[in-house]
Amino acid sequence: MSLPVTPADVASARHVLTGAVLRTPTLPAPRLSAITGAHIFVKYENLQVTASFKERGALVKLASLSPEERARGVVAMSAGNHAQAVAYHAARLGIRATIVMPKHTPIVKVAATEAHGARVVLHGESVGDASEEADRIAKEEGQVWVHPYDDAHVIAGQGSIGFEMLEDAPDLDVLVIPVGGGGLISGIATAARHMRPDIEIVGVETTLYPSMWNALHQENRPCEGATLAEGIAVKNVGALTREIVSALVSDVVLIDEPTFERAVNLFLTQQKTLAEGAGAAGLAAVLADPDRYRGRNVGLVVSGGNIDPRIVASIMLRELEREERIVSFRFSMLDRPGELGIISSLLGSLGANILEVEHKRHFLDVHAKGARLDVTVETRDRAHADQVHKALIEDGMDVVRIDWNSTGA
Incomplete structure (x- = not known):
């Protein structure tokens, strides 16, 4: 074959x-x-x-160019890794490089490419748009096209x-x-x-x-x-x-x-x-x-x-949320002094570390004399999270576990 x-x-x-x-x-x-x-x-x-890994292919391509091709310079299209690889090795070999990147390429990637001495041209909304511009520059300026993969x-x-x-x-x-x-x-x-x-x-x-x-x-x-x-x-x-x-x-x-x-x-x-x-x-x-x-x-x-x-x-x-090492509980409670302290003390005694608290009073689904408290805590693992939830209920708390993926809250 x-x-x-x-x-x-x-x-x-x-x-x-x-x-x-x-x-x-x-x-x-x-x-x-x-x-x-x-x-x-x-x-x-x-x-x-x-x-x-892009450095490998970029260097082999650049090293294959004739003296005449090197003198003409190279042009590449990339939104990131290929751009930096071509720019880096072109600078090492003394070859002028132009890199075309989509307009919305992250600034950090643009800056990294420019830091290697390449001229960066921001063009179009997509990699496809940038590719078309790179092809145009290659033809108009006589530069050698360094394709990111089909070479x-x-x-x-x-x-x-x-x-x-x-x-x-x-x-x-x-x-x-x-x-x-x-x-x-x-x-x-x-x-x-x-x-x-x-x-x-x-x-x-x-x-x-x-x-x-x-x-x-x-x-x-x-x-x-x-x-x-x-x-x-x-x-x-x-x-x-x-x-x-x-x-x-x-x-x-x-x-x-x-x-x-x-x-x-x-x-x-x-x-x-x-x-x-x-x-x-x-x-x-x-x-x-x-x-x-x-x-x-x-x-x-x-x-x-x-x-x-x-x-x-x-x-x-x-990932911590998926593993239920970070979980959120929603408490419905009376709006009176000391309630928050009771809840925080209970969570502490259960080994749950409080990360965030959001106190809500002004929603129509909350009783006029009540409040809703969303508390995000850190637990050891899923079993510990279940243990904390069970203990809160057994202590008489009106509490539910919040699934942010389904509540849209």
């Missing part, structure tokens, strides 16, 4: 990357293994200078990850890899299948952007919506990547947003590493279908760690 990228191409790319891109570790993750039932090994691409040099560069993972963990049974445009999984599959023809390779997309799924299944599911995994929120996959994925990838699965959140949180709390939504896709797939991976040696790639700290904080709080 003749494919656009060969194992020999990936091997050549490795020579280009040696000494210029970090050979990141592939390490066992015992805590994640205990949670999932699989034997998890993690490849930490978030340790690269720009915190993403043989880029795919070969990403494929170096596959060789490294199986060198460090040769007994892996399955690789579970994020899929956006398909460059990462295409490269890894090319290398991994060469070393281990029997290895299973599973691609992971967010349910909101099933672009590769559509391509493989001849379906037309919508690709739209706000997703935590914006790094793989791609509406159209590449022609080269589709061909490689069709030939070498065992399956592509779709994962929902809450599972991505849980995966990001577990990487942070259990592995002490920062993974962006797309970077946690492999773990999300294992969490979503643990029976498929139980007892098997599973390789995951933390493909990137560029995530907004505010999003991380939100995810951690949401």
Whole structure:
């Protein structure tokens, strides 16, 4: 079978990357293994200078340019990781770089790209709009187009990850890899299948952007919506990547947003590493279908760690609420001195730490002589939360547990 990228191409790319891109570790993750039932090994691409695997493909592509092409400069389109990777390595090689990004790209990503010396052009509302502008600039200014995924040099560069993972963990049974445009999984599959023809390779997309799924299944599911995994929120996959994925990838699965959140949180709390939504896709797939991976040696790639700290904080709080380590109670009580003190003392005696209190008097569904008190507390776990609730009722409190997902309060 003749494919656009060969194992020999990936091997050549490795020579280009040696000494210029970090050979990141592939390490066992015992805590994640205990949670999932699989034997998890993690490849930490978030340790690269720009915190993403994108450096590999970007450097291999830039290194392939002729002196004349380097003199013309390069143009790339990206909302984040590819932009920083191209800008960083273009600066290292003395190549002028123009990066086109959507208008609403977070300022932190724009600033990081500019810090590497690239000219940033903000254009359009979407990655598609930015891509069209980048194509126009390439034609008008004669710059070389550096595609984020549908390029043989880029795919070969990403494929170096596959060789490294199986060198460090040769007994892996399955690789579970994020899929956006398909460059990462295409490269890894090319290398991994060469070393281990029997290895299973599973691609992971967010349910909101099933672009590769559509391509493989001849379906037309919508690709739209706000997703935590914006790094793989791609509406159209590449022609080269589709061909490689069709030939070498065992399956592509779709994962929902809450599972991505849980995966990001577990990487942070259990592995002490920062993974962006797309970077946690492999773990999300294992969490979503643990029976498929139980007892098997599973390789995951933390493909990137560029995530907004505010999003991380939100995810951690949401996970605490899902685990019922943060719960809210609604008390209906008489509006008289000392009532709040009684409730707070009782909660304290039960080991619940009060985080927030909201006192409501002026609602029509509250008795004229009464008040409603919403109290958010920290508990040890779900069992402790149930124990606190039961004890409050047994003490004569008029109290209900608030489910913010269903009340709309």
